[in-house]
Amino acid sequence: xxxxxxxxxxxxxxxxxxxxxxxxxxDTIEKYPVLSQVKPGEIKDQLPATAxxxxxxxxxxxxxxxxxxxxxxxxxxxxxxxxxFPANTxxxxxxxxxxxxxxxxxxxxxxxxxxxxELETRVLDWLADILQLPEKFKSTSAGGAVIQDTASxxxxxxxxxxxxxxxxxxxxxxxxxxxxxxxxxSQTHSSVEKAVKIAGIGKNNLRLIGVxxxxxxxxxxxEAAIQNDLKAGLIPFFVCAxxxxxxxxxxxxLAEIGEISQKYQLWMHIDAAxxxxxxxxxxxxxxxNGVEYADSFSFNPHKWMFTNFDCNCFFVADRSVLIKTxxxxxxxxxxxxxxxxxxxxxxxxxxQLGRRFRSLKLWFVIRHYGVNGLRYHIQEHIRIAxxxxxxxxxxADFKLIAPAPLNLVCFAxxxxxxxxxxLLELINSRGKMYFTHTVIRDQFTLRMCIAQTNTTLxxxxxxxxxxxxxxxxxxxxxxxxxxxx
Amino acid sequence: xxxxxxxxxxxxxxxxxxxxxxxxxxDTIEKYPVLSQVKPGEIKDQLPATAxxxxxxxxxxxxxxxxxxxxxxxxxxxxxxxxxFPANTxxxxxxxxxxxxxxxxxxxxxxxxxxxxELETRVLDWLADILQLPEKFKSTSAGGAVIQDTASxxxxxxxxxxxxxxxxxxxxxxxxxxxxxxxxxSQTHSSVEKAVKIAGIGKNNLRLIGVxxxxxxxxxxxEAAIQNDLKAGLIPFFVCAxxxxxxxxxxxxLAEIGEISQKYQLWMHIDAAxxxxxxxxxxxxxxxNGVEYADSFSFNPHKWMFTNFDCNCFFVADRSVLIKTxxxxxxxxxxxxxxxxxxxxxxxxxxQLGRRFRSLKLWFVIRHYGVNGLRYHIQEHIRIAxxxxxxxxxxADFKLIAPAPLNLVCFAxxxxxxxxxxLLELINSRGKMYFTHTVIRDQFTLRMCIAQTNTTLxxxxxxxxxxxxxxxxxxxxxxxxxxxx
Numbered sequence: 001x002x003x004x005x006x007x008x009x010x011x012x013x014x015x016x017x018x019x020x021x022x023x024x025x026x027d028t029i030e031k032y033p034v035l036s037q038v039k040p041g042e043i044k045d046q047l048p049a050t051a052x053x054x055x056x057x058x059x060x061x062x063x064x065x066x067x068x069x070x071x072x073x074x075x076x077x078x079x080x081x082x083x084x085f086p087a088n089t090x091x092x093x094x095x096x097x098x099x100x101x102x103x104x105x106x107x108x109x110x111x112x113x114x115x116x117x118e119l120e121t122r123v124l125d126w127l128a129d130i131l132q133l134p135e136k137f138k139s140t141s142a143g144g145a146v147i148q149d150t151a152s153x154x155x156x157x158x159x160x161x162x163x164x165x166x167x168x169x170x171x172x173x174x175x176x177x178x179x180x181x182x183x184x185x186s187q188t189h190s191s192v193e194k195a196v197k198i199a200g201i202g203k204n205n206l207r208l209i210g211v212x213x214x215x216x217x218x219x220x221x222x223e224a225a226i227q228n229d230l231k232a233g234l235i236p237f238f239v240c241a242x243x244x245x246x247x248x249x250x251x252x253x254l255a256e257i258g259e260i261s262q263k264y265q266l267w268m269h270i271d272a273a274x275x276x277x278x279x280x281x282x283x284x285x286x287x288x289n290g291v292e293y294a295d296s297f298s299f300n301p302h303k304w305m306f307t308n309f310d311c312n313c314f315f316v317a318d319r320s321v322l323i324k325t326x327x328x329x330x331x332x333x334x335x336x337x338x339x340x341x342x343x344x345x346x347x348x349x350x351x352q353l354g355r356r357f358r359s360l361k362l363w364f365v366i367r368h369y370g371v372n373g374l375r376y377h378i379q380e381h382i383r384i385a386x387x388x389x390x391x392x393x394x395x396a397d398f399k400l401i402a403p404a405p406l407n408l409v410c411f412a413x414x415x416x417x418x419x420x421x422x423l424l425e426l427i428n429s430r431g432k433m434y435f436t437h438t439v440i441r442d443q444f445t446l447r448m449c450i451a452q453t454n455t456t457l458x459x460x461x462x463x464x465x466x467x468x469x470x471x472x473x474x475x476x477x478x479x480x481x482x483x484x485x
Numbered sequence: 486x487x488x489x490x491x492x493x494x495x496x497x498x499x500x501x502x503x504x505x506x507x508x509x510x511x512d513t514i515e516k517y518p519v520l521s522q523v524k525p526g527e528i529k530d531q532l533p534a535t536a537x538x539x540x541x542x543x544x545x546x547x548x549x550x551x552x553x554x555x556x557x558x559x560x561x562x563x564x565x566x567x568x569x570f571p572a573n574t575x576x577x578x579x580x581x582x583x584x585x586x587x588x589x590x591x592x593x594x595x596x597x598x599x600x601x602x603e604l605e606t607r608v609l610d611w612l613a614d615i616l617q618l619p620e621k622f623k624s625t626s627a628g629g630a631v632i633q634d635t636a637s638x639x640x641x642x643x644x645x646x647x648x649x650x651x652x653x654x655x656x657x658x659x660x661x662x663x664x665x666x667x668x669x670x671s672q673t674h675s676s677v678e679k680a681v682k683i684a685g686i687g688k689n690n691l692r693l694i695g696v697x698x699x700x701x702x703x704x705x706x707x708e709a710a711i712q713n714d715l716k717a718g719l720i721p722f723f724v725c726a727x728x729x730x731x732x733x734x735x736x737x738x739l740a741e742i743g744e745i746s747q748k749y750q751l752w753m754h755i756d757a758a759x760x761x762x763x764x765x766x767x768x769x770x771x772x773x774n775g776v777e778y779a780d781s782f783s784f785n786p787h788k789w790m791f792t793n794f795d796c797n798c799f800f801v802a803d804r805s806v807l808i809k810t811x812x813x814x815x816x817x818x819x820x821x822x823x824x825x826x827x828x829x830x831x832x833x834x835x836x837q838l839g840r841r842f843r844s845l846k847l848w849f850v851i852r853h854y855g856v857n858g859l860r861y862h863i864q865e866h867i868r869i870a871x872x873x874x875x876x877x878x879x880x881a882d883f884k885l886i887a888p889a890p891l892n893l894v895c896f897a898x899x900x901x902x903x904x905x906x907x908l909l910e911l912i913n914s915r916g917k918m919y920f921t922h923t924v925i926r927d928q929f930t931l932r933m934c935i936a937q938t939n940t941t942l943x944x945x946x947x948x949x950x951x952x953x954x955x956x957x958x959x960x961x962x963x964x965x966x967x968x969x970x
Binding site for chain 2: 016018033044072088098108115122123151153173180328330364372454
């Protein structure tokens, strides 16, 4: 019989070469330009327009990886990557994910791999304890948690559960009616706006509440907006508080928002996508003060806890609302365990039906590092970021644009927006480091997020030198040739 | 400086051991009970209630994998797995996924790794050609494709794009108004009902159209339902046609549904989650006849094309509608490439913002097998399934319950529903094979889906023997002790 499958011997050989390839990549990662320097279409044009009819060797494929794919990689795992929020990873995570790929189980139901469900439940209970979340978020109470792909999906799930709870599960049946209102701050991540659109709420029914001088939600404005909507005959149902906004790491006042949520019976969701990780350290746990008011909470170990993408942890205080919102049980998925009511079927906890064994990588990471190891490296990132913030404070040319409570520093050169934009582009175009921007009160703002696994003080110190030198260079260019600007 | 990270040397050592572990697993996979035999709570109870404070070794972790996790695995990659739809995988896919984990890039924007976007676009254009999809679904026309996690998410994305096109993008702004109507057959996958709820359409506005004797959608009933809804002042906007329903692999009449969609200006989505793969073989391409009418089409290489979960390919005829529906552009994601309009930013093509480099595994699979290799193994699966269907046809005790056009065979013992239910439970509880059921016109129906990568005629022949022998055994039990039943 013919057989095109990779033989077990070939898999062993190629697999070990791939492990070496990855280890070599990390050994040499600082040689690459961090931000890929290719032009649109440059990668695609090198790939054949049609698929091969006959089998090709792994040698051919890896040769193309090296020559075609690698120049088009922006190196998220480079210690010189300071852009966006990170998506960091680690050895144990890669190995846990490899095991997941190898086992190839699909954990939509408890029965389709009990370990996939039960390890996930256990590890998320661990995390609830490490983060000192209230008992209500644990599987041993009325709540529980699930691994979702991203904070976007978690926010959508929270919004849907809120919608159904508020409308007595009637929106699922009759559809939305354009009268539910959700609240976020002007700094809340765009994923909530996207979720509001997806869920049929409508962007017109999303209120962007103003922020204080620290870019945190103003609860006086929140309450005023709610009262205004009630007067107009609308139905307030959902508020998202953020712990660590994407722009500046601002932290909304959870307890105050929580009290308003209780008063007006809103579902309170907390998005702590990156910064939630800091709360594993006792000295930063204060950022979650007020989480006891929340109906749901999510953070991403795939951002800042050495667990590779995708791994969002989504906690709910009352799992029955979430399950009732998202459950569908066709005949072909019925089984004894489900009918017994004694198991979780995680496909009822999110949008998708199918799911891979993602808790393995999280379990590997927590066990490899231990809680103390995780804390140590998070503390280090924050310590280094604070050092960088100190350099900015002392600098004559640069200034801080927002408070830097944790590992994100927002700053700008005093020469104004156009200068900062050019500075960012010039540095990124040279590939020695990669950072990105935001706009705060019309100020074009540079962001340094310090969170890649292997980033040390030396990398950040080198980055600071690059930023200062390039700014000088740019000033000279401006001075020598002001017209061309 | 302290450092809890896994050293490069340790990663090389542990990584190679993991490769060997996976190869050993596939070498011995037939020794395990296919369906895990553990009871609810049995896995969780063996895992410590709290996370370790100190670092643990990979040896400790892998020891727990072997002793605690493995008994709770249902072996989706066993050649004796015939349940649900498959989630098959292969050596090149595991290696492509490993490379993706190692690179750890997050491809939300073109700029955040151009290769992640451009390889995906290219490989999906390949697939459009291999499946002989119309030109409109290729990136070189007004359409294009994206890798989503699952067919559920693809169906939701299609439904949202349909909703916005029909309401002039007003639902995104004002919210849903409870007057849009979607159409599926009574056999359509539950994911569309879930999507209808999520999108604020409401289950009351989902029409389950009756089916013909082959369990395919009856288009006379579809048209009557549309006319009825129009008369009631409602707005028909979406129809989902299925190529290979989950229950029985029924194939809806695409061209007829397409003509009705055009007549009434409905968005036509085709869900070909598993069976779409068969269309890569010229002799089975007929199952997609009529795809030229569709606005969107999706199928899952992670089901039946040797690419590990998750990998759904979602094609749209007019990408601008999808992008306009799902696009959000906050300041912190703005960049030159996006502003130039010359690139795809795939985060605008699906629900999530973040995304991993999933096209690598698909590219590895297509190149490793070549189109001819893929065709060969798909043809083999269908050939074996047809042989099994033949045995059922010739059997005095069993009968076919639905047509078996491809690789799924629906059958039942003539002894009635309770007997079939017990037969299924008894066989699955013994672990030699795993298959599942559906209910067709009140008939409890056994399903054999032949699609795992390493399944051969011998495995199916052995399964048939097991089924026959266990049925005899059960008949004897019934006859000897009829009262206890």
